[in-house]
Amino acid sequence: MSTQPPLIEAENLSVKYSNGDLALEDVTFTIDSSTFLAVIGPNGSGKSTLLKTMLGLLKPNEGSIKVLGYDAKRAYKTIRHLVRYVPQRDQIEHTVPMKVKDIVLMGRLLKKPPPRFSTTKDSECAKAALHRVGLDELWNQPFPELSGGQRQRVLVARALAGEGPVMMLDEPMSGADHDSQVRIVEALQEYYNENQVNIIMVTHDLNPIHMVVKDVLMLNRTVMGVGHPCAIMDLDLVKQVYGPTAKIVELDGHKYCITHDSGIDRHDH
Amino acid sequence: MIIDIISLIASSPVMQRALLATVLVAVIAATSGTFMVFRGLSFLTSGVAHAALGGASLGLFLQATGIAPWFDPILGAVIFAVFVALLTAYAGERGVAQRMEVAVGVSFALSMSLAVFLMYYLPPTMIPQIWGYLIGDILLLDNLDIVLLVGTALSLVLLVILFKKEFVYVSIDMEGSTAHGMNARGYHYLMLIFAAVAIALTTKAVGAILVYAVLVAPAAASNEILKTVNSVIIGVFVIALASMLAGLAGSFTILASPSAIAGLIAALSYIIAIQIKRFTRKD
Ligand SMILES: Nc1ncnc2c1ncn2[C@@H]1O[C@H](COP(=O)(O)OP(=O)(O)OP(=O)(O)O)[C@@H](O)[C@H]1O
Ligand SMILES: [Mg+2]
Numbered sequence: 259m260s261t262q263p264p265l266i267e268a269e270n271l272s273v274k275y276s277n278g279d280l281a282l283e284d285v286t287f288t289i290d291s292s293t294f295l296a297v298i299g300p301n302g303s304g305k306s307t308l309l310k311t312m313l314g315l316l317k318p319n320e321g322s323i324k325v326l327g328y329d330a331k332r333a334y335k336t337i338r339h340l341v342r343y344v345p346q347r348d349q350i351e352h353t354v355p356m357k358v359k360d361i362v363l364m365g366r367l368l369k370k371p372p373p374r375f376s377t378t379k380d381s382e383c384a385k386a387a388l389h390r391v392g393l394d395e396l397w398n399q400p401f402p403e404l405s406g407g408q409r410q411r412v413l414v415a416r417a418l419a420g421e422g423p424v425m426m427l428d429e430p431m432s433g434a435d436h437d438s439q440v441r442i443v444e445a446l447q448e449y450y451n452e453n454q455v456n457i458i459m460v461t462h463d464l465n466p467i468h469m470v471v472k473d474v475l476m477l478n479r480t481v482m483g484v485g486h487p488c489a490i491m492d493l494d495l496v497k498q499v500y501g502p503t504a505k506i507v508e509l510d511g512h513k514y515c516i517t518h519d520s521g522i523d524r525h526d527h
Numbered sequence: 528m529i530i531d532i533i534s535l536i537a538s539s540p541v542m543q544r545a546l547l548a549t550v551l552v553a554v555i556a557a558t559s560g561t562f563m564v565f566r567g568l569s570f571l572t573s574g575v576a577h578a579a580l581g582g583a584s585l586g587l588f589l590q591a592t593g594i595a596p597w598f599d600p601i602l603g604a605v606i607f608a609v610f611v612a613l614l615t616a617y618a619g620e621r622g623v624a625q626r627m628e629v630a631v632g633v634s635f636a637l638s639m640s641l642a643v644f645l646m647y648y649l650p651p652t653m654i655p656q657i658w659g660y661l662i663g664d665i666l667l668l669d670n671l672d673i674v675l676l677v678g679t680a681l682s683l684v685l686l687v688i689l690f691k692k693e694f695v696y697v698s699i700d701m702e703g704s705t706a707h708g709m710n711a712r713g714y715h716y717l718m719l720i721f722a723a724v725a726i727a728l729t730t731k732a733v734g735a736i737l738v739y740a741v742l743v744a745p746a747a748a749s750n751e752i753l754k755t756v757n758s759v760i761i762g763v764f765v766i767a768l769a770s771m772l773a774g775l776a777g778s779f780t781i782l783a784s785p786s787a788i789a790g791l792i793a794a795l796s797y798i799i800a801i802q803i804k805r806f807t808r809k810d
Contacts, residue, residue: 315705315706341706344703345702345706350699351698353566355750356755356756361699364700368709374692400754
């Protein structure tokens, strides 16, 4: 494992949007493979920007970022081959009458050259993935008619059905109720434990995944903290990122982080 | 009555051409209109049809003034259509449909103004040619029109057979498709440019009125009630064909343009589809 290149290696990375907004500034950090990484930070802190830069969808203004040793600016094609990605919710359109199975199969067919025919193996993988998120019975249902939480689970299944050593999920639990959140977390944890895979999950609420993640990256335009979940639970840091109302509470040997927007973040000491 | 119509069709080349055109336009609607609706871009259809009008009048102007006698109005129509498609595709590179609508609106206004502007400088004998783009008549098609329609329909069918999945993926999740290594941007441009050229050539052949009538409403109607991509494509074909046949038949019994009747029926299909959807939702 130590001979493997790190999962992410960012050096003085800055990313600017065309309107001049500097979304990330002087970002430097390294995350080793294999891991389950949570990227946290308030709205507009650059979490989605970081994922898009890793995928070569946005180009660094300065500095560089590598994924498994491949530079995102030059070798984005290789990276895209290795990655399965679930975009943030508002990127998915519901104007096309697709069945749930078609969406899940997309995770596999996108990696094939046209005409992207699906084989029996593709269907089996897609079915197994849908089973993992607990939605077997929706296989033949129209995707646009699902609830927000069900759609999120289907999109997670799309990533689970695919292949490639890196999964990137941008807020896969937004709009999902408690039950759906639990199903998503359980599915990802189970998949992570059973497979040789890296999971990078953007979230603004660490609470539902505090027990499963190995590393946390806290962003607010630049790196505010990086390391194991314990190291992130620092009062000064949390106040700096989430504002003066943020608190850390200890109860039953667990630390709880209470912020104005995310409720309670808990993790083991 | 029906016997009369059938014998009329059998004996008249005009009717044979009209019927062939009806089937071809229905194919074009099913292949191009459907994907525009999926992409949230049914508005592009009317934008391109008007741009074709602007381009055609530019072509006529260049010919009439002798500036560029080789500049055929059809060439102008196609160039303007591609321009609209490129502008729209560029605005929508990030996959956001709203920005594309603005781009269509702007180029729509631009080409329509150009058309009206140039009309003042054209000899009056040429004006009917411009209006032909707007109010074509399916009963007055010449051989060139049929050739254009056949070519357009065949290319669209081939394109959809080859890249249906890609077009659907681009419509659902452009960013995710790119991130998985698909050249989503390329398919995005391919889809819009092909649709625009098809719409421009169809407009030249049958007129903008019929293009609006059967390229937008049937696709919107099918997409409201049908649940798979293939069934929507077939649904569009059936509704478009039925509207146009009814238009043709109707134009014999009442004195009205077949395009106008087809448009009314197609629009009605959308209203009915919405009612069906509302009704079935309550159960
Ligand atoms: N397409 C864009 N054009 C211009 N600025 C943008 C664009 N996308 C994001 N930004 C800006 O970049 C900054 C970071 O945005 P980003 O989407 O990465 O934040 P985020 O951490 O993912 O937020 P959220 O929790 O709301 O998803 C914000 O200030 C935002 O306004
Ligand atoms: Mg985001």
